[in-house]
Amino acid sequence: MSFHSSMWKLLALAFVALSAISAGAHALQNQSDADLIPIEFFAVRENMTNVELSPDGRHLALMRIPAREANPLIEIYETADFSAQPRRLNADPMEFQTLQWVSNDLLIVGARQKIRNRIDGFNRGVYAGKVVSYSIESGEFEELTSGMQVESLLPSSPNEVIVSLPRTRASFSADDPFTAFRPRAYYRFNLETGQRQLIINGNQRIATAAFDDDGNPRFASGYDAGAREFVYYYRGIGDDVWEESYRVDGYDLSTFTPVTFDQENENLAYVLAHNGHDKIGFWEFNLASGEFGELIYRREDSDVSGIRFHSNFWGEGSVMAGVNYFADRIRTAWIDPDEEALFAGLRQAIPNAHQLSVTSRSRDGNTMVVFNRGPRDPGSYYFLSDGAMRYLGGHAPQLEPEMLADVEYIQYPSRHGDLMIPGYLTVPQGEPPFPLIVLPHGGPFVSEVITYDEWGQFLASRGYMVLQPQYRGSLGHGLEHYTSALGQAGLQMQDDKDDGALYLVEQGLADPDRLAMFGWSYGGYAALVAASREDNIYQCAIAGAAVSDPNMQLNYYRDGLSPFQEEFELRRREGIQPIDEAENVNIPLFLIHGDVDQRVPLEHMRVYIPRLERAGIPYRYLELEGADHFSNTLFYNHQTDLYTGLEDYLANDCGPGGL
CATH class of the missing domain: 3.40.50.1820 (Alpha/Beta hydrolase fold, catalytic domain)
Structure with missing residues (x-):
């Protein structure tokens, strides 16, 4: 990709700039009992979170807590001029929790509010939540249906997303193994009109579904209570009928988790599975035959933890870039050499680099937000564009690396x-x-x-x-x-x-x-x-x-x-x-x-x-x-x-x- 030919120059400049930032930081003196890090440095909530770039790269949204006991504000910047005053949004009396760009214009925002002083039963706390959309163009919020969640962004259909709604009230522990089998209804949701079109009305047989980047339902799961088996289904692109693909005995504690689909072969999926081994591996799986194919990656010392997708979702879609596994940190066995080179450069440029991720990237690939978190960095965000890297802020900027x-x-x-x-x-x-x-x-x-x-x-x-x-x-x-x-x-x-x-x-x-x-x-x-x-x-x-x-x-x-x-x-x-x-x-x-x-x-x-x-x-x-x-x-x-x-x-x- 042409982007990577200029990346090394960009990262070299970024390294110089960030070295200057680090050199200017206050150093922690030799610590004595009388000079401990103040408790309030740890007690304050995360200062900056949820930093996300719009698909066109023109706007950057983030959540910031402006004072010690305040709730988060959303700030929206024009990336062409960070010195200009941002647009600020306040949820009072609610509290912002999450944000996500779903188009160049729209943010999906989650908020909560305390509505009672005592819990209302197990797993029913004192907060209630709402999901709203916010339009950059109109400056207006619009409330979405209660319980709605975005399931899939559609990079080729920028004005549509796949959303789901629960069919039953959740009453189970979030860490139980059956959470994934609670039925949901899935819709194609038009971001401009607010209209939604039903795709799948989940039931116990077809409880949850997964979609490809074009919004085609490709995989579903459910529970057969009579047989005490978890059942997985597939359907071809354009088909209306679900075909059974695979069954797992309910007493089998081994893993079988579909992760993504092949971009060219509609019958080919990729799964995390033990498949007769002690450690979880990453496998090809033929949906039509219900059989495992080639082993893509497996280790003898730890499980594969998941997939690292290409950092540019809007431009590349859900393309696999590497396989993650458990170690001293989550490490990656790379598939995509360009992505490997990108992260190697970021690791050299960012101080105290440990667990790096690109939280969002513009469709043209030239602008991105990078997040780092590690033992000596509670969490820091960097804006990378046009040959320069800018430190945006972090979870706890009051905690300097030398303190940790x-x-x-x-x-x-x-x-x-x-x-x-x-x-x-x-x-x-x-x-x-x-x-x-x-x-x-x-x-x-x-x-x-x-x-x-x-x-x-x-x-x-x-x-x-x-x-x-x-x-x-x-x-x-x-x-x-x-x-x-x-x-x-x-x-x-x-x-x-x-x-x-x-x-x-x-x-x-x-x-x-x-x-x-x-x-x-x-x-x-x-x-x-x-x-x-x-x-x-x-x-x-x-x-x-x-x-x-x-x-x-x-x-x-x-x-x-x-x-x-x-x-x-x-x-x-x-x-x-x-x-x-x-x-x-x-x-x-x-x-x-x-x-x-x-x-x-x-x-x-x-x-x-x-x-x-x-x-x-x-x-x-x-x-x-x-x-x-x-x-x-x-x-x-x-x-x-x-x-x-x-x-x-x-x-x-x-x-x-x-x-």
Whole structure:
């Protein structure tokens, strides 16, 4: 492409400009206890987010929080002159959440508003949302149908998109494996007239569908309750009848996920699948025959995580550029040499480059927005056009690179001899051995790759080493790594976390007398389990939004499960029940919970704390007023309370003399 012939000149100029920016930044002096990074630097919400370029490259939209406790504004700039005052949009009394260009003129914007002071049942929080369109030309908002979401942009039809609406009210946990099979209705939506044309009216058989860049429905999925099988369908371009392509036994925990379609062969798709192997690979799949074809890419050390599409969607469409896989960060095995060269140049030009992405790019390919996020960069946006790169802003510009800690990727053996456990280690300033905090992720059946982690960086700024273990059940490390967790909650899953701490002690990096665990959600459950283990290795545990009673948690959504789904969920939840172990807590315990948590309701603390009190076990409790389960509901006041509480507890009450 002609664009790439000039890219190296452009990136060389950009590197010079950004070096000047970096040289002018304030350097952090040697840090002492009296000169810690202020808590408010971590507590404030992300300053700039959702930076998106219009398809024609003429406008740039972003969300910015103008003051410490303010809600986001949308700012829209003309890219020809960033010095001019932007157009500013305010959602008050609502709060902007998302934005997306769907044409040169239209933005689709998501907003929310607090409508009640108490949750309205499991997974029904205190907020309600709206989706609206905003026209650059008219300057007007227009409300869209409730629940509508954009499924596919159509690069060849700039005035149309594919949208969907739910056929049933969602009542399940967002991390359950059946989310993708809730029926939706799909429409071709005209952005100019607001008219929509029904394409597919989903049902249990044909629940969800996927479309190609021209808006043709190509693939669908559903659930056969009688056979207890997930079923996948295809239909040819121009056909009206869905043909069955593939079935998966509901008890089969291996992966089969369609990703994209071949641009020339309408019967050829590309899927992520185990296909008889331990690690997920990227495969050709013949929709008509229902058979796997050529293996495109697979590794022996980790799963393929997904596809990196070409950075210029509007100009190139959904063209594959590379295959992503789990490692110290999400890495890419490139297919497209031009895209590989582009990202290699960006990596040289952008300071502290770690996880790079092109969030949007103009149709002609000459203008783009680049995003970087990593251990020493909480998130930064760059505008690249006409031989120059401009720093736009970031998530937390108050946190300069010198203030932050490096993150190392490690592996250590499980005591059970069956697995090597990956982990991410945030290393503070100073010399080992360090006090160590084990920070397990929530889920637990999710993938975690550490780029920038605010909690890990805050704790490291206070002198603590932080281990984020990818214990069994964590996705991204093979089928055995995942399935070996079933029935092992609080047992072998817990051993994997403790083994990480003990490994770091053996390596001389962690002080055996200064170990603690802090977790949120499932991580909070793990902290409760840690607090009651025999031969405890920890000096204290901090449990946030913790599941204290897994059976009660399952009962919140049990009525919406089929018999198979219930059996599956029960199998996932076998293991230790913290509610039954409360009287065995043998280390100091700090409990934290939001009072409007919809995912792990406050009832978990209301039944757990009395057990502690009846057993005469001391504890500290912090209830965050108005906080839900998720990070986007932790506002400045919640974060300052949380970080102040963590800092004080770890320093003073975590075991004799503090951690």
